[in-house]
Amino acid sequence: MSLYSIDTGSVASHASASSGVNAGKADQGGFKDALQAASTKKSAAAEQLEAWLKMxxxxxxxxxxxxxxxxxxxxxxxxxxxxxxxxxxxxxxxxxxxxxxxxxxxxxxxxxx
Known part of the structure; x- marks a missing residue:
């Protein structure tokens, strides 16, 4: 093995790992939707707490x-x-x-x- 040789096995495993990262980026729309839903629920909970505190x-x-x-x-x-x-x-x-x-x-x- 020369100083400049490339281990193609590690390149292939890196490429497959990178494709997993890109697949995760494509799924971020679902995450954003879930995050939005969670913040809406938090807002509803905050409204309920505020109403309770005003009683x-x-x-x-x-x-x-x-x-x-x-x-x-x-x-x-x-x-x-x-x-x-x-x-x-x-x-x-x-x-x-x-x-x-x-x-x-x-x-x-x-x-x-």
Whole structure:
């Protein structure tokens, strides 16, 4: 083997590796689409977080209770008046229980300090 000879095996393996890189570049459209979809989802999550942060503590508690009950505000609006009263009474009851638990926890933490 002379100083200037070329190992054709390594050239062939390099060429096949390069074609894999080029194939990856052709697939970047799919990656860009996936990235765009991910950023859209993040924006939706950011919007939900922003809406949550703008809620008062009572509104957050109500939203959590509705989620716990598997209901939405829209579903409550579409109920009969009697059903709405029953659901609102249940929500009020659960809010009172949650507030009592929070007061109890705060009382215990204050006693520890």
């Amino acid at each position: 008062s503590p009572a509104q957050r508690m109500r939203a959590a209770i509705l989620s716990q009950l598997g209901l939405t505000e829209e579903e409550i609006k579409n109920m009969s008046a009697d059903e709405q009263k029953a659901v609102e009474a249940k929500i009020r009851q659960l809010m009172e229980v949650k507030m009592a638990l929070q007061r109890e926890r705060q009382g215990h933490s204050a006693a520890v300090i």
